[in-house]
Structures are given as C-alpha cells and as structure tokens.
Amino acid sequence: MNPELRRTVDFVLEELFTNVIKYGRASDAPVRIDIGRIAGGVEVTLTDTDAEPFDVTRAPDANTNLPIESRKPGGLGIHLVRRMVDALEYRHSPETRTTRISFRKVQRPDADD
Amino acid sequence: MLTIDYGPGGAVLIAGRLDAAQCPAAQAFLDKVSGTVRLDCTQLEYISSAGLGVLLKTQKRLMASGGKLRLAGVSRHLRDILQYSGFDQIFEIAPEK
Numbered sequence: 001m002n003p004e005l006r007r008t009v010d011f012v013l014e015e016l017f018t019n020v021i022k023y024g025r026a027s028d029a030p031v032r033i034d035i036g037r038i039a040g041g042v043e044v045t046l047t048d049t050d051a052e053p054f055d056v057t058r059a060p061d062a063n064t065n066l067p068i069e070s071r072k073p074g075g076l077g078i079h080l081v082r083r084m085v086d087a088l089e090y091r092h093s094p095e096t097r098t099t100r101i102s103f104r105k106v107q108r109p110d111a112d113d
Numbered sequence: 114m115l116t117i118d119y120g121p122g123g124a125v126l127i128a129g130r131l132d133a134a135q136c137p138a139a140q141a142f143l144d145k146v147s148g149t150v151r152l153d154c155t156q157l158e159y160i161s162s163a164g165l166g167v168l169l170k171t172q173k174r175l176m177a178s179g180g181k182l183r184l185a186g187v188s189r190h191l192r193d194i195l196q197y198s199g200f201d202q203i204f205e206i207a208p209e210k
Contacts, residue, residue: 004189004190007158007159007190008190010159011159011161011190011194014132014133014161015161015162018133018161018163062198062199064197064198064199064202065199065202066199068169068172068173068176068203069173071169071173071199071203072169073165073166073167073169073170074162074166076162076165076166076198077161077162079197079198080162080194080197080198083197084193084197
C-alpha cells in the first residue's frame with residue numbers, strides 16, 4: 001500500500017475504532033476489521049457485534065472557524081474522517097446489535113510519497 | 114513509538130507516531146515548554162485527532178502567556194489534517210522548503 005494511503009487508512013481506523021470503544025457499551029465483544037483491495041485503493045469495514053446505534057455519517061461537524069479561545073481538544077475525529085475518505089457508510093441492526101462502518105479510499109494520483 | 118526532545122538550536126523535535134497511546138508522553142513534555150517554541154515535525158510520521166488535542170492544549174497555554182507553537186517541517190498528511198480541522202488558522206506553519 002502506498003505510504004500516504006496507508007497513513008489515511010491508519011488515521012481513519014484509529015478514529016473509528018476509538019469512537020466505537022469510547023461511545024460503545026463496555027462489552028467484551030471483539031471489533032472485527034476487514035481490509036480489502038478495490039481499484040486504486042482499499043475498502044475497510046469495522047464490525048462491532050454489541051453496539052449502540054451511532055451514525056457516524058450524520059454526526060455534526062466540528063466548528064473549525066472558532067477562535068482558539070473557544071476551541072477545545074476533542075470532537076474532531078469523525079469530522080476529519082469524513083473529509084479524508086472517498087465514501088463512508090454506516091449500517092446498524094437493532095436485532096443483532098451489530099454495527100458495520102465501511103469506508104473506501106482511493107490513492108491520490110499525485111501521491112508522491 | 115514517539116520521541117520528543119529538544120534538538121540543536123532549541124527547537125523541539127517530535128518523531129514517530131502521535132496517536133492516542135502516545136499523547137500522555139507528548140503532553141507531559143509539552144507541558145514544560147514555555148515562550149515561543151518551534152516544533153519540528155519533519156520526522157512526525159502520523160498524528161491522530163488525539164494528537165491534535167495535545168497541540169491545541171499546548172498552544173492555548175503558551176498563548177495565554179504571550180508565547181506560541183510554531184510548526185515546521187509539516188508533511189502533506191499533517192498539512193491536510195491541520196487544514197481540515199481549522200488548525201491552520203490557529204498555528205503558525207512554516208512554509209515548505
């Protein structure tokens with residue numbers, strides 16, 4: 001995987017995984033991560049089999065125009081994820097309590113590192 | 114893995130991965146710096162939103178006493194993240210050489 005693509009996948013996975021842990025139920029259910037190749041990039045899916053519903057595609061954006069006095073650490077993860085991926089999908093089944101979050105990222109044609 | 118320490122010329126050199134697991138160590142170091150500090154990010158391979166929080170907290174503290182963090186050696190990865198988060202308006206970023 002191209003290093004730039006790998007960094008993006010790394011970033012998005014960390015943010016989504018942290019989110020799943022931070023806002024999920026404190027259960028022992030494992031979170032599964034599947035990474036597959038697509039044309040020019042990758043598709044990644046996180047599956048949590050004991051999750052509260054939280055649609056990452058609809059979470060409000062952070063207000064990035066605030067002056068520094070009004071900004072607080074935190075709340076940027078999902079905001080950044082949405083800007084860094086090419087597609088983001090969220091599915092939740094209340095019956096099985098299973099959440100699947102998928103994202104796709106294609107390598108930038110001008111990636112130079 | 115993350116290392117953070119003073120380099121030659123008084124800049125703070127940060128190298129490796131500033132992810133959620135490494136934030137406490139980075140914050141502990143940056144809590145001790147004062148004045149206007151050049152943070153050389155040339156060898157910073159990766160930063161997460163938790164790492165951005167460390168930079169923001171440090172910037173707020175330094176600015177309260179008339180100092181600031183100046184970011185140098187900013188990679189494209191870091192530059193994109195700073196821009197998407199609006200941090201390019203909060204931090205002075207040295208232009209690419």
